Amino acid sequence: MRNFSVLLLFVGWLTGGLSLAYAQSTDVPLALSAKIEGNDKAMAITLVFDREVEVAPQLLNHPWRLVLDFQRLGFGFEIDQADWSGFATDMRWGDMSDVNSRIIFEMDKPFSIVQVDTRKNAKNDTFSLIFSLNHSDSDTFNAAMIDNMRTNAVVQRSSKSDRLGVSSKLNKTKKFTVVIDPGHGGIDPGAVGRGRTLEKEIVLAFSKELKARFDEEGDVDAILTRDSDVFISLNDRVQFARQSNADLFISIHADSIREKYVRGATVYTISDKASDSVAARIAESENRADEIGGINFADEPEDVADILVDLARRETLGFSVQFARLAVSKLKEETKMIKNPHRHAGFRVLRAPDVPSVLIELGYLSNAEDEKQLKQAPWRAKIVDKIAESVTRFAELSGRRLSVANGKSN
Numbered sequence: 001m002r003n004f005s006v007l008l009l010f011v012g013w014l015t016g017g018l019s020l021a022y023a024q025s026t027d028v029p030l031a032l033s034a035k036i037e038g039n040d041k042a043m044a045i046t047l048v049f050d051r052e053v054e055v056a057p058q059l060l061n062h063p064w065r066l067v068l069d070f071q072r073l074g075f076g077f078e079i080d081q082a083d084w085s086g087f088a089t090d091m092r093w094g095d096m097s098d099v100n101s102r103i104i105f106e107m108d109k110p111f112s113i114v115q116v117d118t119r120k121n122a123k124n125d126t127f128s129l130i131f132s133l134n135h136s137d138s139d140t141f142n143a144a145m146i147d148n149m150r151t152n153a154v155v156q157r158s159s160k161s162d163r164l165g166v167s168s169k170l171n172k173t174k175k176f177t178v179v180i181d182p183g184h185g186g187i188d189p190g191a192v193g194r195g196r197t198l199e200k201e202i203v204l205a206f207s208k209e210l211k212a213r214f215d216e217e218g219d220v221d222a223i224l225t226r227d228s229d230v231f232i233s234l235n236d237r238v239q240f241a242r243q244s245n246a247d248l249f250i251s252i253h254a255d256s257i258r259e260k261y262v263r264g265a266t267v268y269t270i271s272d273k274a275s276d277s278v279a280a281r282i283a284e285s286e287n288r289a290d291e292i293g294g295i296n297f298a299d300e301p302e303d304v305a306d307i308l309v310d311l312a313r314r315e316t317l318g319f320s321v322q323f324a325r326l327a328v329s330k331l332k333e334e335t336k337m338i339k340n341p342h343r344h345a346g347f348r349v350l351r352a353p354d355v356p357s358v359l360i361e362l363g364y365l366s367n368a369e370d371e372k373q374l375k376q377a378p379w380r381a382k383i384v385d386k387i388a389e390s391v392t393r394f395a396e397l398s399g400r401r402l403s404v405a406n407g408k409s410n
Contacts, residue, residue, distance in 0.1 A: 036083075042133065043085070063108075066133070098228065188289050190203070197365055207224055233293065234289055234349045238351055247395065249350070250358055253359060255286070259366075279344060327360065327387060
């Protein structure tokens with residue numbers, strides 16, 4: 001494989017119209033277009049940008065992917081896969097943090113990068129980045145992938161605390177601390193409703209409203225894993241809760257399932273064995289978030305397997321179940337719940353051994369009534385109240401301090 005890990009530089013200046021206004025207002029490079037041409041043996045991917053950028057390519061398998069990492073980009077194109085030719089099957093793009101963006105091309109066969117070219121387009125003062133790809137075999141692909149993993153990334157990543165929006169007050173508060181985790185984000189949109197509602201947007205809006213409720217009352221310290229449209233890996237979400245010394249972790253979702261008639265809220269806890277087929281499918285879907293975001297599982301730290309960690313997990317699971325039951329009882333007062341609303345499955349985002357953790361499905365975007373309800377601010381406000389009441393009651397039952405400033409304790 002030639003030219004794979006080389007740093008690619010190209011310079012341009014966009015002229016005219018809405019795209020220029022967008023680039024100036026955000027002060028980030030703008031990706032203008034993407035084109036895929038070729039056949040089953042060879043193809044070319046052409047990306048056009050408005051100015052100088054740096055890109056770090058990498059390969060990932062299961063499925064075969066070309067992952068391109070950039071400093072923060074703006075995206076000014078829409079893709080019509082009907083115009084594609086070649087062996088690319090999907091394309092995704094979005095922000096990975098406040099400072100990084102990513103474009104991912106998914107393939108239906110292993111491949112090699114045989115050449116990377118840049119071309120200045122004198123007509124409109126833009127630059128094209130062209131990847132020439134050939135169909136390869138699995139051994140060649142895997143060898144190139146491993147070789148690339150050994151190199152240092154070109155695009156600098158910000159610290160975890162910067163990416164996750166951690167404030168300087170972390171680990172200094174004495175209040176009961178809840179970490180609220182809006183699911184998905186950035187390159188990972190999550191579920192898409194029948195009316196084109198994006199899960200990543202609706203759960204972020206809800207999570208901000210829930211945090212605002214806690215901030216207003218002042219008894220509970222609420223922290224968001226993300227407060228903007230950025231991608232965060234499942235492991236980073238777990239580690240963030242632990243580093244925040246969280247007393248409770250709540251991951252907020254609004255998924256989609258095949259059975260469009262199914263609607264209502266659900267509260268999930270972790271388990272090696274799923275409670276039912278729906279829970280198993282939801283967990284499998286949520287656990288694919290890292291794959292969608294182009295995360296390499298080899299970079300994920302292994303859990304420590306010893307008797308102390310196992311005991312901590314068992315105790316933590318008991319607290320997780322206790323909160324789940326509280327949440328179900330409160331939510332039933334204001335909204336429709338799915339049948340058997342406390343369910344369990346192997347959600348990776350709930351695996352912290354020392355932080356009680358639940359995943360709350362507010363509803364299912366695959367159901368038209370749920371989707372409509374999720375977009376209504378008055379309904380969300382009622383659900384915010386019920387979850388907040390559940391957190392307060394859980395804090396009281398666990399004997400944790402609710403408000404140092406007000407002199408309340410249990």
